[in-house]
Amino acid sequence: MTATSYRTTLCGDLRPGHVGQRVTLGGWVHRSRDLGGLVFLDLRDRAGMVQVKVDPAVADAATVQVAEKVGVESVVLVEGDVVARPADGVNPELATGAIEVLARSLRVVGPAATPVLPVARGKGTPLPAEELRLRHRYLDLRRPELQQNLLLRHRLLQATRRYLSDRAFLELETPILTKPTPEGARDFLVPSRVHPGEFYALPQSPQIYKQLFMVCGFDRYFQVARCFRDEDLRADRQPEFTQIDIEASFVRQDDILALAEGLVQHLWAEAGIAVPTPFRRMTYAAAMEHYGCDRPDLRYGLEIADATAAFAPLDFGVTRAALAAGGRVRGIVVPGGAAWSRKQVDELEALAKGAGAGGLLRLKRVGSEYEGPVARFLDDAARAALALPDGSLWLGVAGPDRASSPALDRVRQECAARLGLADPARREFLVVVDFPMFERDPDTGALAAVHHPFTSPNPDDYAARPDDPASWRAVAYDVVLNGTELGGGSIRTSDPAVQSRMFALLGIGDVAEQERRFGFLLEGLRAGAPPHGGIAFGFDRIAMLLAGAPSLRDVIAFPKTTAARALFEGAPSTVPPEDLEALHVRVAAEPPGR
């Protein structure tokens, strides 16, 4: 299937079964070993590598001369015979290691300049600096590791399409040039030439379009959607990224979650990993209570427990003040933590403070002794209530949950890292449900959507407490693996009146303003909308996890740096003044001279 008029076989596909065949190969010279008569070339293509042997007894003089001179990374065509290697010449590290190709002729069709980065690296040799790898991406992507990553990415994409298409989902496309959205991340803007002063935005997600597909009656939609957000980058965040975007009609939460679990199972299976379903479910409230975050890593315990009852009666200023202010005392028990030094625990306190806690309460139990600043305040009842095992360390935060949860989350994660509790081979999938509908801006008190403005509030909450939106749960859910969010979604508001109220709660009370910004959605909902909902998965992140790659950049062919530059192509770049003029754009700040 990969045979062409140039070649018969891929290098990496050759096996002992090919012995005796005359083959023609095309590939890149990975390495060469000139023994001064015999020349060995490792020839590489996307399937792998095979050893080519050039023997003056078989090949003509010209071929021998070419073999001696050809530089690494040059593209050559080899015609020769597949032969078994001598018993003591087998290379067990190579899939093709039992055979080699005895060359009859060798031709360089794409001579390579000396590569500025090595493609063939010795074992244990460090990678070149990432800046150079990105600048010379055409070389870096020749590395078998990155080729494997992108090959896996391809397979995951195909598996996604197969899975969803088999379940009657239609792959429908949505515009890349679209309308700026007022909420969420910063938009990438594209000036309009035809309409002076007006701009398109690149989509942060195809959210409204996919809901309109439901309004149209397409019933089940998916897309491998490119999304764009103009925010600062991280190792696991690129300005342009790929989502598996899904929406379906006449569904409830459980319909979407069952589909999502099946898709995850299917994708992990494509990577050779069996994943049992359904996934564990946990409410947002329970996740925050026991783990302090909405995407807990369940590979280890160290669960947060309420210790308010133990501290309430004590004459201890720190906890007394916190409780009087309506807060609680919560903490985790770290087995073996009593052995940690003052400095080690101080480092944990710094993390807790960084996450918003006033401080970190600490209590060690060694034998029957209790140590630490808290110890002398404890009475027998408090000791009994804490039930601290011998040799362990209790770390607590007194205060409101909004401070203690993130602080204990941070401390819990650091303790787990120190103790090596997170088994990298384990996979703890989790579905978090019942997210709050809104969160308050701590400064302004304004409501903001936790998921997005199109999410349906929990119907019971909406009916029971119509005037207390801050207490509403949303019909929104996340899929989490080992503390990483894989995807999230919600059931949407399909009632235009409810949607309009949501906008009002989010500060867009003016009906005309609503129509201007979201008219195309509201009109659609008024035209007869089925109940609908969906989910979106971060595809790059999934590919990264399944490839075992440390960075998103290792599963994206041409990624951006953390400064949002494309080093290979050289984007972004300045443009000629006449181009700007045509777009009716004037640049206020000239870029630094380069």
Added chain:
RNA sequence: GGGGGCGUAGCUCAGUUUGGUUAGAGCACUCGACUGUCACUCGAGAGGUCGCGGGUUCGAGCCCCGUCGCUCCCGCCA
């Protein structure tokens, strides 16, 4: 926007602590030798804007100030 780390040969790094002769090593590269290597081996050679700019000093890879790039993190990312 803020903080940490890094920047010396094509690549990976040492040298910076304590400023002082001609800035080193491995790999890659060039030339030569070698018929079973597979990170071949051996010999010889070439290769430097010490990121960039300024300052201190008799003298700066090394000290100071600024700046650029990469990276990790905080803010940000509905």
